[in-house]
Amino acid sequence: MTTAIETKALTKDYGTGRGIFDLDLTVQEGEVFGYLGPNGAGKTTTIKLLMGLIHATKGSATLLGLDADRDAVALKHKIGYVPGELPQFGGWRGSEVVAYIAGLRGDLTDGEVEAVAKRLDLDLGRKYREYSHGNKQKLALLLAFAPRPDVLILDEPTTGLDPLHQQEFYGLVRDARARGTTILISSHVLSEVEHVCDRVGIVREGHLATVGQLDQLAGMRAHRIDIVFAGPPPIERIKAIPGFEQVAIQDHRVSGMFRGEFEPLLAALASSRVTKFESREPSLEEIFLGFYK
Amino acid sequence: MREGGRPTTVGRTYERARPAKRVQVTLLRLAVRSHRTGLLMTALALTIGGLLNSIGFAQIAGDNPAARALFAQQMELLGRQLTYLLPAPAQLDTMAGYLVWRWFGSAALIYAFWALLAGTGAGRGDEERGLIELWLSAGVSRTRLMAVRVAGFAAVAAVSIAVMLIGTAIGAAIGQEPLPLGPLALQGIAIWALTLVAFGFALVVAQLVTTRRSATGIAGVVVLGLFMLNAAARSGVDVGAVRWLSPFYLYERSTPLLRGGSLDAAATAALAVTALVLVVLGVRAFVARDLGGTLFRGAPAKTTVEWRPARDPLLRLPVLAIVDQQRVWIVAWALGLALLAAFLTSITKTMVDALGSSDVPVLRAYFERAGINAYADFVGVIWFSTLLLLISLFVVAQVNGWAADDNEGRLETILSAPVSRGRVVVERIAAVLIACTAVVAVSSLAVYLTATSTGISLPGGRFVFASAAVLPVAYAFAGIGHALAGWRPRVAVDALGTLAVVGYFAQQFTPLFQWPDWVSNISLYALYGTPMSKDDWGGIATLVAIGVAGTAVAIVAMARRDVGR
Numbered sequence: 103m104t105t106a107i108e109t110k111a112l113t114k115d116y117g118t119g120r121g122i123f124d125l126d127l128t129v130q131e132g133e134v135f136g137y138l139g140p141n142g143a144g145k146t147t148t149i150k151l152l153m154g155l156i157h158a159t160k161g162s163a164t165l166l167g168l169d170a171d172r173d174a175v176a177l178k179h180k181i182g183y184v185p186g187e188l189p190q191f192g193g194w195r196g197s198e199v200v201a202y203i204a205g206l207r208g209d210l211t212d213g214e215v216e217a218v219a220k221r222l223d224l225d226l227g228r229k230y231r232e233y234s235h236g237n238k239q240k241l242a243l244l245l246a247f248a249p250r251p252d253v254l255i256l257d258e259p260t261t262g263l264d265p266l267h268q269q270e271f272y273g274l275v276r277d278a279r280a281r282g283t284t285i286l287i288s289s290h291v292l293s294e295v296e297h298v299c300d301r302v303g304i305v306r307e308g309h310l311a312t313v314g315q316l317d318q319l320a321g322m323r324a325h326r327i328d329i330v331f332a333g334p335p336p337i338e339r340i341k342a343i344p345g346f347e348q349v350a351i352q353d354h355r356v357s358g359m360f361r362g363e364f365e366p367l368l369a370a371l372a373s374s375r376v377t378k379f380e381s382r383e384p385s386l387e388e389i390f391l392g393f394y395k
Numbered sequence: 396m397r398e399g400g401r402p403t404t405v406g407r408t409y410e411r412a413r414p415a416k417r418v419q420v421t422l423l424r425l426a427v428r429s430h431r432t433g434l435l436m437t438a439l440a441l442t443i444g445g446l447l448n449s450i451g452f453a454q455i456a457g458d459n460p461a462a463r464a465l466f467a468q469q470m471e472l473l474g475r476q477l478t479y480l481l482p483a484p485a486q487l488d489t490m491a492g493y494l495v496w497r498w499f500g501s502a503a504l505i506y507a508f509w510a511l512l513a514g515t516g517a518g519r520g521d522e523e524r525g526l527i528e529l530w531l532s533a534g535v536s537r538t539r540l541m542a543v544r545v546a547g548f549a550a551v552a553a554v555s556i557a558v559m560l561i562g563t564a565i566g567a568a569i570g571q572e573p574l575p576l577g578p579l580a581l582q583g584i585a586i587w588a589l590t591l592v593a594f595g596f597a598l599v600v601a602q603l604v605t606t607r608r609s610a611t612g613i614a615g616v617v618v619l620g621l622f623m624l625n626a627a628a629r630s631g632v633d634v635g636a637v638r639w640l641s642p643f644y645l646y647e648r649s650t651p652l653l654r655g656g657s658l659d660a661a662a663t664a665a666l667a668v669t670a671l672v673l674v675v676l677g678v679r680a681f682v683a684r685d686l687g688g689t690l691f692r693g694a695p696a697k698t699t700v701e702w703r704p705a706r707d708p709l710l711r712l713p714v715l716a717i718v719d720q721q722r723v724w725i726v727a728w729a730l731g732l733a734l735l736a737a738f739l740t741s742i743t744k745t746m747v748d749a750l751g752s753s754d755v756p757v758l759r760a761y762f763e764r765a766g767i768n769a770y771a772d773f774v775g776v777i778w779f780s781t782l783l784l785l786i787s788l789f790v791v792a793q794v795n796g797w798a799a800d801d802n803e804g805r806l807e808t809i810l811s812a813p814v815s816r817g818r819v820v821v822e823r824i825a826a827v828l829i830a831c832t833a834v835v836a837v838s839s840l841a842v843y844l845t846a847t848s849t850g851i852s853l854p855g856g857r858f859v860f861a862s863a864a865v866l867p868v869a870y871a872f873a874g875i876g877h878a879l880a881g882w883r884p885r886v887a888v889d890a891l892g893t894l895a896v897v898g899y900f901a902q903q904f905t906p907l908f909q910w911p912d913w914v915s916n917i918s919l920y921a922l923y924g925t926p927m928s929k930d931d932w933g934g935i936a937t938l939v940a941i942g943v944a945g946t947a948v949a950i951v952a953m954a955r956r957d958v959g960r
Binding site: 150153154155156157174175176177178179181183185187188189190191192193194195196197198200201202203204205206207208210212215216219220225226227231232245 | 605606687699700701702703704705706707710711712713716720803804805807808809810811812813814815955957958959
């Protein structure tokens with residue numbers, strides 16, 4: 103396998119501990135790589151470095167053998183990009199934005215634009231300012247996918263998309279992958295990238311915490327549990343439940359982070375009267391609190 | 396969500412939870428805060444202006460009655476030729492008379508344009524930044540929000556005007572001719588009323604269009620038109636009762652600082668009532684319309700969905716794509732300048748004839764030093780000096796757009812395409828020059844046609860040369876502007892605007908007040924020379940060199956900087 107994206111000791115130091123530090127990362131050609139981290143961890147900084155939009159304090163980044171900074175222009179012919187913060191195009195129509203970017207890129211065909219626009223159900227005849235956040239995101243996706251680039255760099259690409267169009271996005275990613283496109287997707291939600299990613303890297307406070315196959319990270323999967331009992335909670339039984347951590351008890355309410363199968367948990371609760379049981383996927387911050395504690 | 400001025404259920408609960416007075420105070424503080432930059436800029440600049448003008452009068456007018464009388468005679472004659480810019484001169488042998496003529500008219504115009512910017516900011520700018528949505532979602536009613544916003548501006552404008560008047564009064568006291576405080580306060584009231592009219596008008600316009608930029612452009616053209624209407628009447632053009640439509644006319648009817656003058660209560664009341672009516676209309680329109688929409692919405696015209704890129708071929712071409720995006724803006728500038736050009740040219744003959752019949756040495760010296768000997772020279776000096784300033788301000792507006800490209804993520808999008816940073820700089824400057832060429836061509840054509848129709852024979856070759864020579868000035872400003880924008884985008888606009896305005900006044904005041912030549916030469920416009928009478932290739936080459944140096948610095952700065960919000 104050939105390396106598509108490689109960073110060596112890549113560092114962008116904004117001072118006061120903000121930025122990304124000594125990042126060593128490798129993504130193979132044709133791979134879909136999930137780049138995960140809580141807000142402010144350094145994901146967008148990494149992506150801007152890969153795009154040559156900001157300059158590294160030290161270290162280097164190469165994409166397809168080209169230097170991300172020095173060869174930025176040549177590289178952009180091969181890269182599709184979705185920014186983390188959407189630009190403002192005011193009174194332009196979507197079709198005018200696409201025509202303008204098509205003029206700058208030179209590799210955007212009307213046919214491809216039409217195909218992606220139809221898949222995303224994006225009317226290009228409307229003014230940009232009239233677009234909802236989701237539609238602006240769709241336009242950013244269209245501009246990234248339609249040129250059929252060799253590398254896609256997507257910064258939180260599903261932000262604002264409804265579930266239906268999230269599925270369409272996953273379909274676009276799978277199709278691109280089938281064409282051999284290398285894709286780096288940043289996100290702060292684990293479940294979002296597990297649909298499509300081969301490997302996942304997790305960044306925290308500017309440092310790459312871990313990289314691995316999705317199944318290797320399965321141990322990180324957890325649920326935030328909230329239980330409200332009708333009477334006093336069976337504290338001893340709860341504390342004995344395997345995989346139930348960070349337990350907090352307040353009056354009749356018990357909350358904590360749960361990893362593993364649900365059966366032991368449900369069995370432990372069977373003899374108690376429960377008025378509310380809530381399970382949700384925790385944020386990455388919550389996972390990190392448990393995983394690295 | 397249409398709210399109709401009533402807070403939502405959630406909003407009522409929220410407001411009930413806090414004392415209404417505290418909410419009001421918080422809103423007012425925010426309203427004042429949103430105008431603090433304008434307050435600081437106007438208070439500082441206009442206070443210094445008032446101080447300099449009043450001290451300057453003491454320096455140049457002489458200190459005995461005979462010298463004063465001679466000065467007044469000379470300035471009055473000059474003033475009668477400048478009625479297209481300044482109020483009609485009166486009692487120029489006194490500090491008060493001089494300030495009313497030379498200073499307060501200009502200050503009122505500056506306050507009106509500040510109010511215009513503030514009005515579009517309150518009526519549309521806050522909305523574009525999402526602040527209105529935030530406040531409305533916090534349970535504040537639309538009426539209250541806008542009313543407090545208006546009150547905030549009114550308070551801030553009053554403070555700025557008061558500070559300006561204090562500065563002027565201090566300057567007059569230093570000049571040993573203190574101004575009477577009562578009439579000075581009445582002068583301030585007249586300026587304040589005019590300022591509020593401009594604010595109210597801008598607030599109304601902001602409800603009729605979807606962007607602050609459009610609102611500012613439209614309101615600016617109308618306010619400039621109203622100013623010119625009054626200026627035309629001052630210059631002897633018979634405009635009839637239409638003159639009453641101009642708030643500048645109503646403002647100038649008050650002359651409390653002059654001997655025997657007073658605050659024109661009816662005119663000032665008319666200004667106040669107009670301001671009130673406009674504000675009420677603006678607030679009602681804001682309550683009635685959708686957020687992000689305009690007051691009057693046509694029926695949805697589009698029924699088909701578009702899947703393909705726009706077919707406009709210009710959008711795909713380097714440089715022309717940028718020009719194409721700004722076509723409405725460029726056309727508006729070209730037409731606005733053409734109107735101004737036609738007006739100034741139309742009064743040229745009258746003014747030069749009046750000058751020719753005078754034998755005031757100072758005036759002759761002034762016009763000789765400024766290079767004015769005939770109609771054509773007058774057009775050259777008056778029109779091209781005005782054009783230089785306005786074309787520079789056009790470039791400043793473009794620099795503001797470059798800074799916004801960065802803040803609003805468009806530059807990031809452009810650089811994510813295979814486009815070098817250097818190309819971005821070069822394309823932007825090239826696009827500005829093309830736009831300037833269009834604006835200069837249209838306005839110069841207006842000058843030429845008006846001159847021909849009024850019997851002024853302009854030397855065609857020289858006139859074309861003088862028009863073309865404006866472009867190196869625009870290039871120099873664009874180069875400097877981009878170099879600054881690559882270094883400090885937020886500072887660039889203010890710095891370049893200051894360079895333009897200070898340079899203009901240095902050029903205008905040096906012959907008027909017989910300042911040393913170096914004062915005039917600090918202005919970039921000095922390099923433009925007087926191309927209607929003689930060639931100055933050295934100056935033009937220097938302007939081009941400044942433009943090239945600025946472009947080079949801009950390319951380096953752009954390459955070195957980080958991009959993104």
